[in-house]
Amino acid sequence: MAKLRVKGIAFDMYGTVVDVGAVAEACKAVAPDPLAFNAQWRAKQLEYTFLRSAMGKYQDFWKVSEQALEFTIRRFGLTISAAQGKQLMEAWLQPTPYPEVPAILSRLKERYPLAILSNGSPKMLQVGLAWAGLRSHFRWVLSAHAVRIYKPSPDVYQLALKTTRLQKREILFVSSNSFDVVGSKSFGFMVCWINRTGAPLDPLGPKPDLVVKSFDELHTALA
Numbered sequence: 001m002a003k004l005r006v007k008g009i010a011f012d013m014y015g016t017v018v019d020v021g022a023v024a025e026a027c028k029a030v031a032p033d034p035l036a037f038n039a040q041w042r043a044k045q046l047e048y049t050f051l052r053s054a055m056g057k058y059q060d061f062w063k064v065s066e067q068a069l070e071f072t073i074r075r076f077g078l079t080i081s082a083a084q085g086k087q088l089m090e091a092w093l094q095p096t097p098y099p100e101v102p103a104i105l106s107r108l109k110e111r112y113p114l115a116i117l118s119n120g121s122p123k124m125l126q127v128g129l130a131w132a133g134l135r136s137h138f139r140w141v142l143s144a145h146a147v148r149i150y151k152p153s154p155d156v157y158q159l160a161l162k163t164t165r166l167q168k169r170e171i172l173f174v175s176s177n178s179f180d181v182v183g184s185k186s187f188g189f190m191v192c193w194i195n196r197t198g199a200p201l202d203p204l205g206p207k208p209d210l211v212v213k214s215f216d217e218l219h220t221a222l223a
Contacts, residue, residue, distance in 0.1 A: 004172060004210060004221055006190055009108060010142075010160045012151075012175035013118035013125060016194055017105075018095035018132055026091035030073075030080045037076055044068035046179075049119055049150035058148040060121040065092060093127045097134060098196075104215040105137040108222070115140040117160050117173070119150045140164065152183020160189075174218065178202045185209075192218055 024038035031037035045068040122143045129135040147155040168188035176194040185191040185206040193208040
């Protein structure tokens with residue numbers, strides 16, 4: 001495995017540090033097929049970030065998630081109460097980190113300054129990281145809300161340079177999302193793709209510098 005030499009690491013949040021699939025647990029209360037419901041919700045959530053960025057009609061990630069939930073409820077022909085809707089949304093504030101993540105972050109922060117760089121709203125990120133017991137690992141928590149556009153816009157990745165004062169090639173950006181991998185690599189970061197499922201990379205541009213299946217493999221590449 002190739003060894004990487006960088007001065008700082010920025011992580012995507014959802015699907016990378018914390019498991020988006022864990023939101024499916026909350027979906028069990030309203031959907032006969034919670035995995036399908038959750039997958040549709042997540043797909044629409046991302047689609048709406050792309051559409052709002054393209055249209056120049058920004059709303060924060062919490063609102064985007066609410067709108068994606070509204071679509072998904074209609075798509076599945078469900079009727080839910082306001083209390084159930086609130087419970088579903090609050091699942092995003094109570095994320096579950098992947099099992100190996102806390103220990104690896106603890107080791108990495110001893111050698112590198114760490115950041116979260118996410119489309120999530122500031123509240124979602126701060127509350128979610130605190131809930132997951134991960135907030136202390138990150139020197140910076142950066143939200144796309146600061147520039148009112150979503151990844152993969154270069155404006156979002158630029159936040160890492162402005163905040164950390166590192167150069168593009170000095171930052172390793174880590175994401176599980178293919179669009180984010182392509183976007184961040186096009187921006188000029190060193191990039192690691194956490195590909196837990198063996199998914200194909202979208203053939204849209206440059207390839208990541210490193211592909212791993214877990215944070216354990218990432219740590220090995222940085223050793």
